[in-house]
Amino acid sequence: MIKKIAFLFPGQGSQSVGMLNAFKTAPSTAGLYASAMLEAEQSLGQNLGELIENGPAESLNLTVNTQPAMLLADTLVLRAWIAAGGSAPDLAAGHSLGEYAALVAAGVLSLSEGLALVRIRAQAMQEAVPVGQGGMAAILGLSDEQVKQACLQASVDGEVAEAVNFNAPSQVVIAGSAHGVKSACEAAKALGAKRALELPVSAPFHSSLMKPASVKLAAALGQKKFSTAAFPVYNNIDVAVESDPARIQDALVRQAYGPVRWVETIQAMTSAGTTLFVECGPGKVLAGLVKRISDVPVVNIYDPDSIWAALTAEQ
Helix, strand or coil: CCCCEEEEECCCCCCCCCCCHHHHHCCCCHHHHHHHHHHHHHHHCCCHHHHHHHCCHHHHCCHHHHHHHHHHHHHHHHHHHHHCCCCCCCEEEECCCHHHHHHHHCCCCCHHHHHHHHHHHHHHHHHHCCCCCEEEEEEECCCHHHHHHHHHHHCCCCCCEEEEEEEECCEEEEEEEHHHHHHHHHHHHHCCCCEEEECCCCCCCCCHHHHHHHHHHHHHHCCCCCCCCCCCEECCCCCCECCCHHHHHHHHHHHHHCCECHHHHHHHHHHCCCCEEEEECCCCHHHHHHHHHCCCCEEEECCHHHHHHHHHHHC
């Protein structure tokens, strides 16, 4: 059986202070760490490494810092994997922000270009809806259609509630206006949801309230030159692989205010012949989701030790 490795890149929510410290101290990865941090500082004019290494968490968790920090982390982990002799991805996808990491991994964008873009994306998203006026919540134990029904019930009198992340069977994230999300949570509970948990986020990501942000993002994307991908990258919004730069950019714009179709993405990658999923980056969120969607094995690589363990298993 021919091996076909699909790399998955996590997004916002998987960050933590000190998440890359092992790469800085390990002799085999210290040079890669220093190079990536210098690239980030030159791109952003900010010592992102200092923030990732020492925090405070409150600053790292600000959207404008989280998004470039996670892109940097995902990219460094992949570079360390390749340097250690790991196989290059055969195909890839990223969850929300992680889609930018997948495109950087495929050579569509350089890390510097990706960092600049996600900083603009983050700023535009935060400016689109003032803090406190929007929200998100995770709904557990309902079907996709039931979650959509709860959102429809809550979307009255100008309030907004939408299903935005289809993460796993019976696990859907909703977003919208603060009151709309609260009302949708109550409607979901009435429909039998096991949990309806409001999330500690600063904006209603992937909802229609993010459309103003997409205008600024489109302008920034239009100024970048996209290269041909080295391997297929599945996008969130259409669950499609695009090669035309204009279509890739359009998908990224629509992704800002459209749903992340993660279940369908993993199903499509499984159907494409994936024999191993590799979650490439901090945390283990995506591996947990994959296990609920597909029977294909999944491993995590997030530090030098986990990379070595995965390489040993692969061999």
